[in-house]
Amino acid sequence: MNLIYLLIAFLPFVNQEILFAASFELKNFTLPLEVSSAFYTVHSNELIALKGISHRTDFIEKLSQGKWELQPVIISQSAFVPKAMTEHLMTNKKDSALGVKYKKGDKITNMEGALHTFITPICPVTMLGDYIYKNRHGILLLNKNRGRRVVLSAAIQPDFELAGNDEVIMKIVEIKQQPVIGQILPSDFQPLWNQSNGNQEIFEKKLKQYDELLQKHLIYFLTKKHRLPALHEVQNITTYQETIELLEELILKENVDILEILSDKFVVLNDHVISLEALFTIYTHQLCNEFSVLEQMLPQGYVYTINPPSIFTTQIGGVKNVNLLNRLQILSFKHLIKSSSFENLKVIGFNNYFDKDALSLFRHVFFDKIVIKTQALFEQGHYSMRDPYALVLHNNSDAFGQNIETEGPSSLDGVIGSYSDAACHLQRNRENLVRFVM
Secondary structure, three states: OOHHHHHHOOHHHOOHHHHHHOOOOOOOOOOOHHHHHHHHOOOOOOEEEOOOOOOHHHHHHHHHOOOOOOOOOEEEEOOOOOHHHHHHHHHOOEOOOOOOOOOOOOOOOHHHHHHHOOEEEEEEEEEOEEEEEOOOEEEEEOOOOEEEEEEEEOOEOOOOOOOHHHOOHHHHOEOOOOOEEOOOOOOOOOOHHHHOOOOHHHHHHHHHHHHHHHHHHHHHHHOOOOEEOOHHHOOOEEOHHHHHHHHHHHHHOOOOOHHHHHOOOEEEEOOEEEEHHHHHHHHHHHHHHHHHHHHHHOOOOEEEEEOOOOHHHHHHOHHHHHHHHHHHHHHHHHHHOOOOOOOOEEEEEEOOOOOOOHHHHHHHHOOOOEEEEHHHHOHHHOOOOOOOOEEEEEOOEOOOEOHHHHOOOOOHHHHHHHOEOHHHHOOOOOOOOOOEEO
């Protein structure tokens, strides 16, 4: 039985604050040698020989002919994700979800999309070139018949893209007129698609109540008091600028209890009152999941690249408020350093086009690492690090559509999908896609 659910069974006898805090540590796990070797043999400074491959479709064709080898996918997730949900979310996405969340006929609901934020697939992939952005998304191809091995993190961005009935993350962080009391799902919980046996009429009838249950489940694990208060209960509501100053102070100051300080702090973003605690714990869970794999599976060292969210931030003010999310992520790193040295993390590349101050904050937290702007890793458009580290790329995944399998090069994940073998490894009908779940 999942450890968290085992503890939940004895909640009357367990200190719930300890249970809450214990979630924020990197995980240890053991995997077969063939899985480990697929990761620790990734040296992104070296090019590998390819033949007759120039697009995603070529990789897929060679795979069908038995001439291309599937790489293992490690799925790292938070302990509160129901077991059956992982396979459901990894295999039931629609073809594309550009600007679209749940629509009638889909199998994945909006709150399931929120839960996917805490499920991160990571795998080695072979790229045909290096991603570039010059007025639009693109790729600078390598020399013919050459490829670069990298590690792909298909982390799901906290999704604030759409409002109204299409809200995703806002449902689990926003303060409303009435409180929302967290409630744990049963350990044998099944996705609504499974519950309804694919019957669309039953699915639609149960959808509203089902998503409310998922919302309460997430709120339980994202807040120390297991609830979002009502608006009239909230005292410490700060502006965007005041919150930026608070977060930077917490990043720079030593010996601070971040969770305690943020537990009763709220910020106004684009007319929404948002729990800083819930937003911070979202990022901390995400980093725990991602770095549990990276630290353990990449002993050769790795270069971690970050692109600040943009398309998923419309509800909270778009690009003008992204800096707040960047600081929350940096603060999450600081919190995790208490329990992990990030020994195998060698270089951080941060895309600082919109946030020039973030690099100095990253350097303060990772004073023993190389922290540079991402562009500096790609001299003349190509990855230029000479050390035999693994380059870690993100594809800014969406929880609702498998863009990396289907989309053309009109976005970051579209570029990665079009010019790599990622679609082979992450294909929704892959028989052993969810074999290695951590």
